[in-house]
Amino acid sequence: MTSPLADISVNALAAPLLDDLLARAAALRVGVARDARGVTIVDAGIESPGGIEAGLAVARICMGGLGQVSLRHDAASGWPTWIDVASSQPVLACLASQYAGWSLAASKEETGGKKFFALGSGPARALAGKEALFGELGYRDRCERGVIVLEVDRAPPDVVIDKLLHDCALAPERLAIVLTPTRSAAGTTQIVARVLETALHQAHELHFPLHQIVDGTASAPLPPPAADGVQAMGRTNDAILYGGRVHLTVDADDEHARRLAGTLSCTNSRDYGRGFAETFAAANYDFYKIDPALFAPAEVWVSNLRTGLTHHGGHTDLELLKRQWMSQ
Incomplete structure (x- = not known):
């Protein structure tokens, strides 16, 4: 039987969003170049300053054209600037x-100098399908264009670009690589925009049937980036861990919906x-020593289509965030 997702291409849907980013590069303060092979490299925070609007554009690309990402001013809630995210295809998008x-x-x-490591996000992952997750989702994309986002402070070496081209089966001129350092405004923005994704990832870790999650909305406060890489990473994580709010709509047995709401929150x-940077340092900077249950939003609502009931779990702690982000 053909998967109901087979006709959805996250790379095809992201392509016009990428084209818009490239067309507005100067206005968004991002740099665009092509390497010797013709691969498009977008600098959204290394040599080019980028900014919040560039980060919003990158976040929409990251969600494969299946998510809405916007900025909201709401000082009355305890912090002035918030990221809002929504998707009616949350499993695919996130x-x-x-x-x-x-x-x-x-x-x-391999690099002839400094070693390189990055975690790739964005639609091109679905072209390569290298992660076991794609087998579980029953989804692979087929498209002649692809875009990948890397949270790095330097361009990837040739050996990594070669791997991307090979694994995605793309001609060089059909691949775009977007670079967003965490300590940049664009990087901070696009990472905080993963607030809904953290809920989907945690639901997967809790073995909740992903096909029963049919809609999702979320919000999180947007902090200013920190100059230090670890502190910048701490801020983006803390925005979700202590300020992230997620509302999932599911089609499930109500006990399962209730349990999801009760266990999903970080x-x-x-x-x-405590702040993520402090937790990371206490774990000797080893992500695998941190409790996986921490990587989730602060507060969760789960509405069940079968019963019309909504279940709630967790809570935010904006005071902790303000202690870290504001002058004393």
Whole structure:
């Protein structure tokens, strides 16, 4: 039987969004260049300054054209600027596209200098299908164009670009690589825009049937980026862990919906309660030593189409965020 997702191409849907980003490059303060082979390299925060609007554009690309991402001013809620995200294809948008799940690495010997590592996010992941997740989703994309987003402070070496071209089966002129350092405004913005994705990822970790998640909306406060890489990463994580709110709509048994609402929030994690940068340092900068339950939004609502009931779990802690982000 053909998958109902087979006719949806996240790369085809992202292509006009990428074209718009390229057309507005100067206005968005991003740099665009082609390497010797013809691969498009978009600099959204390394040599070019980028900005929040560029980050919003990158976030929409990351969601494979299946998500809405916007900015909202709401100082009355405790923080002035918020990212709002929504998708009526949340599994595809968040897990098959936006999730940073493709490990791309090169040794010092391969690069001829400094080793390279990045986690690739965005639609091109679905062309390569290198992650076991795609087998679980029953989804692979087929498209003659592809775009990948890397959270790095330097361009990938040739060996990594060669891998991208090979694994995605793309001609060089059909691949675009978007670079967004976490410590840039664009990088901070596009990472905070993953607030809905963290809920989908955690639901997957909790073995909730993903096909029963039919809609999702989310919001999180947008902090200013930090100059230090670890602190910048801490801020983007904390925005979701302590300020992220998610509303999922499911079509499920009500007990399962209730359980999802009660277990999805990061407030269930043993590592909850302090800034992520501090938690990361305590784990000797090893992500695998951090409780996986921490990587989830702060507050969750789950509405069930079968019963019309909505279940709630978790809570935000904006005071913790303000203590870290504001002058004392």
